[in-house]
Amino acid sequence: MAGRQRKLLETRVFGLFIGLVVVVVVAAINWGTPIIERMELRTLDLHFRLKDSFTPTRVQEGVTVVERNPYVSDDIVIIGIDFATLSQIGRWPFPRSRHADLAHAFSRIRDPNRRERALFLDLFFIEPEAEAFNDALLLQAMRDNRRVFLETILDSAEPPSGAEDELFSRHDALFEAGGQITNVSGDLTGMPSHFGLQPPLSPFARAARGYGHANFAEDFDQVYRRQALVSRSSRLLETMSLSEVRAGMPLDTERFERLVWFDRSGRDHTIEYPITEAVIAQLRTDLEASAPRSGENGEFLVRRYRDEFIPAITLSLAADYFNVALEDLEVVIGSHIRIPNPQRFDWRSGQWEPHQVLVRPARRNREGEVTSEAVYRIVPEIRIPIDATGSMLINFMGPRSSAARDGRQTFTVRPYVGYSARVPGLDSQTWPPTRAVENAILMVGAFAPGMAADELTTPFGLMYGVEVHANALNTIIMDRFLQHVPAWLDLLVIVILAAITSFMTSRLSIVWSFVVSLALVVIWFFVTTLTFDARTVVLNFSAPALAMIFAFVSIVVYRVMTEEKDKRRIRDMFGKYVSPRVVDQILERPPELGGVDKELTVFFSDIRGFTTLSESMTPQELVNHLNIYLTAMTDIILDHQGTLDKYVGDEIMCFWGAPLPQEEHAFLACRCALRQMEVLGELNASWPKEKRIEIGIGINSGIMTVGNMGSLGRMNYTLMGDNVNLGARLEGTNKQYGTAIIISEYTYGLVKDRVVARELDNIRVKGKNRPVLIYELVDIAEPAAPTG
Numbered sequence: 053m054a055g056r057q058r059k060l061l062e063t064r065v066f067g068l069f070i071g072l073v074v075v076v077v078v079a080a081i082n083w084g085t086p087i088i089e090r091m092e093l094r095t096l097d098l099h100f101r102l103k104d105s106f107t108p109t110r111v112q113e114g115v116t117v118v119e120r121n122p123y124v125s126d127d128i129v130i131i132g133i134d135f136a137t138l139s140q141i142g143r144w145p146f147p148r149s150r151h152a153d154l155a156h157a158f159s160r161i162r163d164p165n166r167r168e169r170a171l172f173l174d175l176f177f178i179e180p181e182a183e184a185f186n187d188a189l190l191l192q193a194m195r196d197n198r199r200v201f202l203e204t205i206l207d208s209a210e211p212p213s214g215a216e217d218e219l220f221s222r223h224d225a226l227f228e229a230g231g232q233i234t235n236v237s238g239d240l241t242g243m244p245s246h247f248g249l250q251p252p253l254s255p256f257a258r259a260a261r262g263y264g265h266a267n268f269a270e271d272f273d274q275v276y277r278r279q280a281l282v283s284r285s286s287r288l289l290e291t292m293s294l295s296e297v298r299a300g301m302p303l304d305t306e307r308f309e310r311l312v313w314f315d316r317s318g319r320d321h322t323i324e325y326p327i328t329e330a331v332i333a334q335l336r337t338d339l340e341a342s343a344p345r346s347g348e349n350g351e352f353l354v355r356r357y358r359d360e361f362i363p364a365i366t367l368s369l370a371a372d373y374f375n376v377a378l379e380d381l382e383v384v385i386g387s388h389i390r391i392p393n394p395q396r397f398d399w400r401s402g403q404w405e406p407h408q409v410l411v412r413p414a415r416r417n418r419e420g421e422v423t424s425e426a427v428y429r430i431v432p433e434i435r436i437p438i439d440a441t442g443s444m445l446i447n448f449m450g451p452r453s454s455a456a457r458d459g460r461q462t463f464t465v466r467p468y469v470g471y472s473a474r475v476p477g478l479d480s481q482t483w484p485p486t487r488a489v490e491n492a493i494l495m496v497g498a499f500a501p502g503m504a505a506d507e508l509t510t511p512f513g514l515m516y517g518v519e520v521h522a523n524a525l526n527t528i529i530m531d532r533f534l535q536h537v538p539a540w541l542d543l544l545v546i547v548i549l550a551a552i553t554s555f556m557t558s559r560l561s562i563v564w565s566f567v568v569s570l571a572l573v574v575i576w577f578f579v580t581t582l583t584f585d586a587r588t589v590v591l592n593f594s595a596p597a598l599a600m601i602f603a604f605v606s607i608v609v610y611r612v613m614t615e616e617k618d619k620r621r622i623r624d625m626f627g628k629y630v631s632p633r634v635v636d637q638i639l640e641r642p643p644e645l646g647g648v649d650k651e652l653t654v655f656f657s658d659i660r661g662f663t664t665l666s667e668s669m670t671p672q673e674l675v676n677h678l679n680i681y682l683t684a685m686t687d688i689i690l691d692h693q694g695t696l697d698k699y700v701g702d703e704i705m706c707f708w709g710a711p712l713p714q715e716e717h718a719f720l721a722c723r724c725a726l727r728q729m730e731v732l733g734e735l736n737a738s739w740p741k742e743k744r745i746e747i748g749i750g751i752n753s754g755i756m757t758v759g760n761m762g763s764l765g766r767m768n769y770t771l772m773g774d775n776v777n778l779g780a781r782l783e784g785t786n787k788q789y790g791t792a793i794i795i796s797e798y799t800y801g802l803v804k805d806r807v808v809a810r811e812l813d814n815i816r817v818k819g820k821n822r823p824v825l826i827y828e829l830v831d832i833a834e835p836a837a838p839t840g
Contacts, residue, residue, distance in 0.1 A: 067607045071554025074606060075547050078599040082546075082592070083539070086272075091594035093271055097511035099584040100448050121462070122413035122426075124449050125529050127169065127373070128522050129492045130465045132499025134455035137469040144503045148186040150472055151175065152193035154496065157471040159197040162483040165399045166490045170369050172201040174266065174497030174506075174518045177252040187255075194259040201372075202226075202256060203266040203365050206283055207248030219249050220287055223360070225257035230368065231378035233282060233361040236308070238385030240359075242440030243284045245312075245320050247357075262372055264365030268508060268520065269443050276508045279524045281367045282383050282442040286312075286357040293351040294339060301327045308359035313352070315342040323354070366521055367436075369493050370528040374434065375404055385442055391434035391528075399490040406430045409531045437533055445534045446520070447527040447588060451512040453519055455499050463522050468496065495522055532588050542592045549576060550599040557607040569604040573597050647759035652709035653721040653751060653799060654776050655694065656783035657685065657728065659702040660746045668742045678702060681745055684731050692724035697770050705780075707771055710758040718753045718802035722829055725749045725793045748792060750782030751829070753799040781817050782826065789813070789828070797825035808833050 082088045120126075131154070133144070141150060151173065161167050181187050194200045204226065211219050251257060265283055268276045289309070303309040303325055311323040313335070321338070324331050339352040346353050363371070363378060367389070371378055374394035382390040394407035408428040415424040438444050450462030476483045497518025498506045506517040527533060553572060557565040580591040659665065659681075666674050682699065689696055689706045693714065697705040708717035728749070736744040754775035762768050775798075782794045789812055800809055808831040814823035 066610065067554045067558030068551070070606050070610060071550045071603045074554070074599055074602045075550050078546055078550070078595055078602065079543060081598070082542070082595045088592070088594045088598065090272055092592060093273065093275070093277065095580075095593045096277065096590065097275070099581050100511040102581050103450065103585055121449055122410055123530055123532055124463060125526050126464070127492050127529065128463055128526055129489060129494050130453065130463050130499065130518055130522055131468050131471065131494050131496040132455050132465050132516075132518070133468045133497065133503065134465075134499045136455070136467050138500055138503065140469045140473065147183065148177075148181050148190040152186075152189040153475045154468065154472040155190070155193035155197040155200060156475050158199075158487060158489065158494065159193070160476040160480070160483045161487055162480065162485045165402045166486045168199060168489045168494045169373055169397065169491045170201050170261065170493045171197060171199050172203075172365060172369060172493065172495045172521075174203060174495060174521065176205075176250070177202065177256045178250050180253060191255050191259055194256065199261050200259070201262040201264065201365060201369060202252045202260045204252065204263060204362065205250040206246035206265050206267050206285055206362060207250065208244065208246055210247045210288070211249065216288065219251060222251035222254050222257050223249060223285070225254045226251060226260065226263040229258055229260050230262035233363055233378050233381055233383060235379070235381060236282070236361050236383045236385065238383075238387060239440065240284070240385055241322065243385060243442055244280075246283060246285050247288070247320075249285060262368045264363045264368035266365055266517070266521070268517075269441065274509060276510055276520060278439075278443040278445050279364050279366060279520075280441060280443045281364045281389055281436060281438060282385070283362050283364070284442075285360045285362050287360060288355060289358055290356040292354050292356070294336065294354055295351070297327065297332055297335070297354055299327055299329050299332060303356070304358075308361075310357055310359065312355050312357055313339060313343055316344050364524070366524040366528065369525055370434075373493060373529060374407060383442075385438065386440045387438070389436040389438055391436070394431055394434050397491050407434075431531055434528065434531060436528060437535060444524065444527065446524045447532045447534050448511055448523045449526055452515045463519060463526075465499065493525065495525075497521075534584075534588055534590050536590045537592070542595065545592070546596050546599045549596045550603045553600040553603040554607060557604050562608055562611070565604060565608065569600055573600055576600075647757050647761070649755050649757055650710055651717075651754065652707050652756045652758060652771065653717040653753040654707045654756065654771055654779040655689075655705070655721050655725065655749065655751050656780050657704045657725075657747050657749045658783055660748055660787065662702050665743070665745065677743060681732075681735065684735060685728055688724055688727050688731060692720050692727070694720065694724055695769075698768065707756075707758075711769070718751075718799045719806055721751050722795065722799070722803055722807050723832060725751060725829060726832060729792055748783050748786030748794075750779050750785065750794055751799050752776075752779035752782055752796040753802055754778075778817055778824065785815065785826065791828045793829040795827050795829050797827070800825075800827045806833050807831070
């Protein structure tokens with residue numbers, strides 16, 4: 053049982069258990085805390101920056117060649133109010149008559165099929181201009197153009213008192229002009245509430261072709277990576293006290309009515325529906341704990357709202373581009389927005405055709421000739437993934453565009469003044485045949501530093517709001533949505549990579565484990581970024597990387613702790629048997645400590661006439677005398693790389709060939725025996741005659757069982773087997789032949805070319821079926837190599 057437990061605690065086995073624990077911990081962090089989600093946002097930014105970027109190349113003065121990103125729609129064009137525009141027109145804001153000129157510039161194109169698909173003004177028309185005729189000019193231009201889209205702003209704060217009806221009536225005008233999203237389902241509890249709004253003036257709203265909100269959602273680090281494609285605008289219908297709330301109170305849920313209360317920090321809470329006595333009791337408890345009281349009576353207030361779902365301006369533009377009404381959109385909060393049967397207008401034929409998106413761009417050789425045609429696929433529906441807030445992750449296509457023609461442009465950018473300054477007259481015969489805006493969505497907005505608070509921090513740094521809209525719109529039109537893989541696949545990747553790291557770290561050296569773990573992290577990063585760029589699939593990098601790092605560090609720490617413990621155990625075990633140098637070798641290559649059969653050489657020595665010797669000395673003198681002898685003999689054994697087995701009284705048992713393999717185990721034993729006889733002669737010369745010691749040595753080689761033997765509480769590293777017994781009997785045989793060192797024929801066979809030996813006899817030994825030839829070891833036939 054203890055052996056099995058010890059095996060389970062070995063790093064090779066226990067490392068996999070550590071890997072499993074790491075998987076559980078990382079999974080808990082990943083799905084239980086926002087830590088990894090926030091790390092992933094940083095990784096996402098890096099993926100964006102590593103995308104291929106396209107820079108114009110100036111081939112000669114005034115001529116620039118631009119290699120466009122094939123996944124950026126040519127139908128999205130930014131009309132930038134840039135520095136050149138400000139220089140020619142003057143200070144901002146422009147009179148609205150200038151915007152009227154811009155609208156006329158596009159409506160007055162001779163061939164209607166070559167007109168723009170939509171003209172989006174990323175500008176505010178919340179208040180009337182001081183010069184009323186400017187508003188009248190713009191209003192007429194919008195009616196003539198019939199393709200202008202305006203934006204509204206949604207606020208979390210309630211509108212100013214007394215302005216509610218006016219502001220919501222403007223929204224009603226937008227709904228009449230551009231339609232309304234009505235097919236909404238899913239869990240609405242995660243959607244932020246917007247109780248205030250800043251829509252355009254009603255005349256402009258009625259003249260618009262479409263509308264949408266311009267709100268963006270920033271992440272925890274104040275970086276804008278997503279847009280709420282559908283937002284909830286809450287219109288106040290009634291304010292009541294808690295006492296007026298009754299069980300069974302009806303709400304028109306088909307029109308998205310709900311009851312709301314506000315806590316002391318101003319956060320809204322939706323009351324569960326249908327209203328029951330239990331719901332009212334819980335409501336009373338919540339209000340008493342968290343809500344402020346109102347009025348002289350200190351009543352708790354409850355409000356009834358009707359929610360209306362406002363599309364983002366990009367969703368409205370996309371729906372119009374696809375020839376789909378807002379009423380036909382299917383919105384499932386937390387899942388998707390479905391745009392059915394998207395079409396694209398072919399201005400050449402004047403017909404609507406099924407929408408196609410690029411699968412693989414055309415390939416060209418160095419001469420610019422097409423070697424492989426572009427591949428497209430027809431899209432039967434657009435399915436936009438959205439989260440619980442109704443937001444879509446924007447697939448940014450590149451860095452901020454330059455307004456300069458020869459600068460880097462992710463999207464096509466043209467100056468506002470290039471169109472507004474050249475307005476044709478009323479005579480249609482003088483209108484230009486084209487403005488190079490066929491079926492384009494024109495997005496008009498600020499494109500000069502400092503002209504408006506319209507720069508947002510994105511994964512590519514600061515970007516004008518109109519270009520953020522362009523990136524969001526391109527994501528929809530090109531069907532290039534960023535898709536997160538299912539949670540089970542994330543978990544599977546974490547398990548596999550943590551298991552590989554644990555397996556390698558448990559078996560390789562720490563240095564190689566670090567190299568392999570680092571390589572795995574780097575490889576996984578490149579896999580995630582290439583998958584992101586090629587397939588628009590977001591693989592979780594942070595969680596698997598964290599799992600690999602945790603697994604590596606945890607197993608290395610465990611190895612350090614357990615290996616130090618093992619080293620102490622080995623030092624304690626073998627420090628008594630072998631020299632410190634051999635102990636160091638054992639620590640570098642730990643041996644198998646269980647019982648194993650190996651070819652070894654065993655050595656026995658014993659004092660002759662020990663009884664007579666002991667009678668000539670007191671016990672204390674005898675012990676001191678023996679210690680001098682045993683110390684000298686033991687030092688010689690260790691100098692010759694032998695393993696001391698045990699002392700049995702005055703007998704010494706040692707062996708060669710374990711725990712570390714030794715090819716010359718027999719020769720080392722023979723050389724040790726001869727050296728012991730020399731040193732013993734020197735000791736005897738220094739002692740009086742009555743204290744002199746004579747010894748006999750027996751040496752045998754063969755297969756023996758070596759390992760830790762004994763009880764769990766006390767074990768010895770020792771030998772067993774017939775060949776061990778033969779070595780012991782050879783030591784005693786010296787008395788019969790008057791010799792000092794006897795070796796067996798098995799030992800002699802291993803060293804016969806390197807020693808001087810005299811054949812003695814064939815003897816029959818107990819336990820052996822045939823006689824054993826024995827030899828007296830006389831000397832070494834070659835110069836002795838230095839020891840120690």
